[in-house]
Amino acid sequence: MTDLWNEIVGVDTLVLLINVLVQSTVLVILALLAARLLRQRASVQHCLLISALLGLIMIPVLTVVFANQGIGVISVPFASKPATSMPPNANRQPVELPKVTAVPSLQKVVAVNEVNNEGNIESSSTKTPGMTALADPLNLDSKNQAWTHHSLTHFVANVFILIWFMGLCLTLFGIIRSVWKIRRIIRLACPLLLEDQSNIVAQVCRVLNIKSMPPIVCSPDVAGPMMTGIVRPQIILPTRIVAILSENELRNILLHEMAHLLRKDQFVVLLQELVAALYWLNPLVRILNRQLARAREEICDNYVLSTVDPVEYSKTLFRLGQMLPRPRLLSTSVGIFNTDWKLEDRITDLLDERRITMIRMQPNYAAAIVVSVFVLSIVIAGSSIGLAQGSTDPIATEKKESNERKVTSSVQRAIKLLSEHPATPTVQQEQLSLFAIDVATGKVTLVANEPHGNLTYIGSPCWSAQGRQILFDATPGKDWLKTRLIKIDITKSSTETSDLGAGSCPVFSPDGKQIAFLLNSNKVTGAKAGIWLMDSDGTNRRRLGGYGVPKWSPDGRQLLITSFSSPARVTLLDVETGKQSLIQIANHKIFSIPNWAGDGQTIVALLSTKNGHGIALIDVSQPEQAKVKQILWRIGDRLDLKVAYPIFSPTTDRCVFVGKTKAGMALYSVQPGSFDPPQRLESDNLGLDKKIASLTFSPDGRYVLFCSDRNAQAAPKVPIKLNNKNQPDNISKIELPQEVLTLDFSASTQTVDIIRNRGKDAVEQK
Secondary structure: OOOHHHHHHHHHHHHHHHHHHHHHHHHHHHHHHHHOOEEEEEEEEEEHHHHHHHHHHHHHHHHHHHHHOOOOOOOOOOOOOOOOOOOOOOOOOOOOOOOOOOOOOOOOOOOOOEOEEEEEEEOOOOOOOOOOOOOOOOOOOHHHHHHHHOOHHHHHHHHHHHHHHHHHHHHHHHHHHHHHHHHHHHHHHHHHHOOOOHHHHHHHHHHOOOOOOOOOOEEEOOOOOOEEOOOOOEEEEEHHOOOOHHHHHHHHHHHHHHHHHHOHHHHHHHHHHHHHHOOOOOHHHHHHHHHHHHHHHHHHHHHHHOOOOOOHHHHHHHHHHEEEHOOOOOOOOOEEEOOOOOOHHHHHHOOOOOOOOOOOOOOOHHHHHHHHHHHHHHHHHHHOOOOOOOOHHHHHHHHHHHHHHHHHHHHHHHHHHHOOOOOOOOOOOOOOOEEEOOOOOOOOOEEEEEOOOOOOOEEEEOOOOOOOOEEEEEEOOHHHHOOOEEEEEOOOOEEEEEEEEEEEEEEEEOOEEEEEEOOOOOOOOOOOOOOEEEEOOOOOOOOOOOEEEEEEEEOEEEEEEEEEOOOOOOEEEEEEOEEEOOOOEOOEEOOOOEEEOOOOOOEEEEEEEEEEEEEEEOOOOHHHEEEEEEEEEEEOOOOEEEEEEEEEEEOOOEEEEEEOOOOOEEEEEEEOOOOOOOOEOOHHHHHOOOOEEEEEEEEOEEEEEEOHHHHOOOOOEEEEEEOOOOOOOOHOOOOEEOOOOOOOOOOOOOOOOOOOOOOOOOOOOO
């Protein structure tokens, strides 16, 4: 229950309640002022007040909708600020990882290796520095900045919402109790039996032009005549007055009660009760209900006055007032008396010669009033008080930071588990392996090498938003018709891989429950090429449409589809409807596979600009009129590189891309607003890769998954012996690349010097 309460209660909920109270007050004041001007026209007044009642029901709904859309013309600070302020990264402590029990891993499934300063690939099982010893600006744990649950703002929100909720429950309980009492009264009531009853009923039916009347019963438990019942209405009369009322007095009473029934006033009364329960904190709503009840009684009195002299009807009311007390009516019932309207004032109004006895409005006038109040309610709901920019809900902030810590912990656990289950790298002629690089330290981890059989060419990696799964495609060499979808599940103590079937370019949905992927033609018999969807376990495959590389938007509503042409044709595909919208940027073209940049409205891509090419953030909220929001780096600015695969993490405010030169490829990083040129993530001493492709950030922004052929460049070393009897003791055993089996030296003056630098071996003869 505590978790449920914390989900509901917060500053946002408090602001919503205050908004609704303020907005309802404005609407009620305007309605009461207008009703006062229409004092002599009860039917118009009644229509206006009922429309205001419906507006009070609409306002909370409209306020929630407008708040979700960010609409509001008034913005005032409401949330308190932290007691202390600190820089964004000040005093952040690294996340402590739980100790994980190592279990045997599948052969050739996942492996972890790190590149040392000399360019060799060594298993991290022989040297694994403590991952929690890292202190860097990318560590995302911000618990020192989290606001406490016991902040003053949250305490006020809790108390206010609790008081309102208790009042709501008590009021609703009162309504339920009244309904139960009415059912009991009806069950115990006796039918009305009078000698001239049929004559009285016939007169009422003739006056009101109706065929019959509902049952008329007597009960000693009611203090006055009333009409009640939603499904089966009945008229209830007090037992003690039935025998002493004259025929005309009884007819007048029945005319009044039947007027309530013809107008369906019992439904209006129930609506009034529910609105009063919702707005019990607002006293003006009670005033509106009293005015509405008075207008209703005036209209029913007009029904009687249409056939009865005002003096005669006034005498009937006066005599009833002498015989009966006037207690408050039970819920869902309407009676001849209104406790908030003095009988003297009512009789005075009945005898007023200026009284307008209209009983109903023309439909077009009534529609005009309803529409006017509806429009006014929309305007009022759109004028809301909100948190000032920079103010946040402490509970929402803590929940968000808690989720971030969970994701970070999952990512760190994944890296640690992979490092504790190393596998021997394989070397193939056509090979791309999957790696993860720590953006802060440059440490590289081999994630997947040859997941199944001869699937050696890995591409299109994707990390789930929860940090517990890694998805990619794998191909035997470059036989693209045989590409498979592979998933790595990170459990608490191990890693597991599974083959999800044919496909390529996979991407997780934000909730991790679905996977979008590209299916080429001829991969599956009878399956049409295009973008497909399936559940995360590989089942329930269905075609969505479009063709290209899919990227799921963070809000889960759209897929970013990129063609394989250059410049690229990029579209947005609505997951629900299948509708596609082409992204068009005036005077610009896209020359890379774009990626989402944190929200469902911004992407990062390599653009052609007036001054050349550059990495840019692009607003695609209106695809046909997409706009460049920010240039992250212009190619050639203090660094001569060609760019591919740019990605951006709003969590760390960092862009990572592949930088290409004639010598090879490497990973580079650049931050918006920085005056420094892009920096290489790894040490320059490590050399360059021949191929790097398909970058993606981990959900916490700490790691980047990438595909590289560096395994094929640095073959594992095997020990060999020199066939020289006079060999020095210090070179009795050396390591050479696996392709070299033996070396036969004929002179003792010859020595071998192996310079281990990625892909380079040099032998120098003295």
